[in-house]
Amino acid sequence: MKYLVICGGTVSGIGKGTIVSSIGVILKACGYKLTAIKIDPYLNIDAGTMSPYEHGEVFVLDDGGEVDLDLGNYERFLNLTLTWDHNITTGKIYKNIIEKERRGDYLGKTVQVVPHVTDEIQNWIFRVSQQPIFDRDTNEESKPDICLVEVGGTVGDIEGATYFEALRQLILKVGLENVCLIFTSFVPYLRGSGELKTKPTQHGNKELRSLGLIADMIVCRSEVPLDMATKEKIALFTNARPDRVFCCEDVNTVYKVPVQLESQGISKQICDKLNIEWRVPNLSRYISYVSLWERLKEDNTTVTIVIVGKYTESQDAYMSLVKALFHAAMACKRKLNLTWVESENLENPEHPDWEKVYQSQGVLVAGGFGGRGAEGKILTVKYARENKKPMLGICLGMQMAVIEYARNVLGLSANSTEVDEHTENPVIIDMPDFDKENKGHTMRLGSKPTSLTQDSLAYRLYNGSSVVWERHRHRFEVNPQYITRFEEAGLIFSGKDPTNTRMEVVELSQQTHPFFLGTQYHPEFKTSPFTPSPIYYGFILAAINLLPSGLIDSRHIEFN
Incomplete structure (x- = not known):
């Protein structure tokens, strides 16, 4: 099993879920079978009782799971049928741990964040990533090759600290060659000076490294495309190679994002990092879809x-x-x-x-x-x-x-x-x-x-x-x-x-x-x-x- 972990820094709400889904589309177009897990660090058991004003819609799955709207993005983009277990929340994790403690499963040990909470998170990811997933494109259920893991919130949030520690331990267990860590960040564009500012990305990565994690790739959200000088500067301060710094600039429809990312060669870099065969992704459906959108916009x-x-x-x-x-x-x-x-x-x-x-x-x-x-x-x-x-x-x-x-x-x-x-x-x-x-x-x-x-x-x-x-x-x-x-x-x-x-x-x-x-x-x-x-x-x-x-x-x- 290969793991592709996506987290974000400094600013939330930059479209991390769309980036995850788009990368999934590209990898699926390469011929790989996928599954996806969303980590939400809040203490709620699920999204069912949360206000739509505060958290957006409650997305409902086939099995009745009330989950974060990002799982709706995954299902729509990837045409998969996910389950309640594909959404991890702190409420679910702590509920499991408390029930185990009450049953005596920990054999009298003092229950602590490390190792008990971090182990519970890792075991959840291992278990769910191995579950067969139903693909509506093929109408078949099959075991995934790659598991996408999105960490909600931003690096440095107190609620997310335990999850980043769990992911650090997970990488040690499965090996560096089986995990690709992608960091998403906002790169502000100052219209007055015409400058792209990389400091938020630098500081976010510094925070990530302080948690024992080093990003393999950087995906930058920006109002305008990143020039090579900006990519090289980001690479210098984040320990990523310049050819592994990608730009995801503003577009008028999210269905352009897979094509946009693949035009920069993201699938080849991910496959190289995960030590799997690279196959040219067939994105013709998305290219046709975007072309139709452009024509309708003009007409x-x-x-x-x-x-x-x-x-x-x-x-x-x-x-x-x-x-x-x-x-x-x-x-x-x-x-x-x-x-x-x-x-x-x-x-x-x-x-x-x-x-x-x-x-x-x-x-x-x-x-x-x-x-x-x-x-x-x-x-x-x-x-x-x-x-x-x-x-x-x-x-x-x-x-x-x-x-x-x-x-x-x-x-x-x-x-x-x-x-x-x-x-x-x-x-x-x-x-x-x-x-x-x-x-x-x-x-x-x-x-x-x-x-x-x-x-x-x-x-x-x-x-x-x-x-x-x-x-x-x-x-x-x-x-x-x-x-x-x-x-x-x-x-x-x-x-x-x-x-x-x-x-x-x-x-x-x-x-x-x-x-x-x-x-x-x-x-x-x-x-x-x-x-x-x-x-x-x-x-x-x-x-x-x-x-x-x-x-x-x-x-x-x-x-x-």
Whole structure:
């Protein structure tokens, strides 16, 4: 097993996850099988209870793991299916250690950070890196050749010190020839003087060396390309060779990053360091994808979608949703133009944000939790339904569509018990198997089967599949006592769980509305650049008036 460890210094939020994913794309294009581990030094067990304002979206895996959004990057770029174990947190590590101590596994020894915590971290990495991984490109499960390990935060963070010590020990155990350590750093560009400043990179590497680690390669994030003199200066102060200092300058789409890094020869250097055969990577798919993006940007052939959500101040809270829209728009040969609206604003019918809804070609009502902004979402659904504007509701967005239909078509005084516990007609209720006291990992989570009604819109979007597997994250569901009344009034529940008691997809007939659909699940969690989510693909097709009447195949699209 070979390990490629990526860490960062001085400044966080420079796109380390994208760099990791891009390097993974390159190595996969060289013919190597990959797996990926993200280390998050926080004390939370997982990301499930963290605020989207603070940490961005909670990404959900097939096995129900609620993890850091970087694992979403890995899955989308590498087309792999990861697990809860591929995200290491300090909370998980300490939980394991405390449970072992209580069982007496340490045989009376004093439990310490070194060696017990560092050993637990190493054992976790060794165990997970050896696990077979499912590759959606080949549709096969296989044992990886290379494990990507990203260390969250920056070198010098007090929370990360134990992990760097564990990695130092890991390198000693597996041998220098089996590990490539890449340091990512921000190189500021001063426009006034036209200078690139290398001091943050120098100091970050000095901190790394103080921990007993020496970077084999440096990837510099910068506003502009690095000249050779700057690369040589960085190499001099960091102990890296000049040909192992790479630049990752600002680009207008992240899908340029693999091509950008490989143009500097990064795959050859990594293979040389890991003592493995170098094969010329085939990045033709990404080159075609980027070429299409450039053409669409110049042609200005756009599709305008408005996202109505609760957390729009932090767009990272909807990262997978945005990626799914982008992938679908690219598949439809359109440049995506996104507008954002805080749902609470739409509770005022005179608010100027309504103009964004009116001017859009499609409305996406996003998921969320709690009652704030719920009425704004319901009013948005009402507008889209009555004006026959393509509307997609995700999770809570689907539930708001059901409430809107109950109020304005069935004439009921209806709501969700999440919003109003004493509502007269609780058309959305909490699931009986939901733990109201403990919030972490107590929802309906992960990949679940949905049976689709033949000839429904959802059935056609999935190219005639009668059963589909999508990822869920919800505590509330449609009240089964109201299903018959809804269906008699024209609302179609075209997707249900295998017991036929949980409603997964709701839609209106296309004779009634061109595209009115909601999903209880989150189809955006399984999108990737070359295989867009069928639901989002259909939504964009409807927004540009190109939704066909027959089956729709979103799996074999040419990007050229």
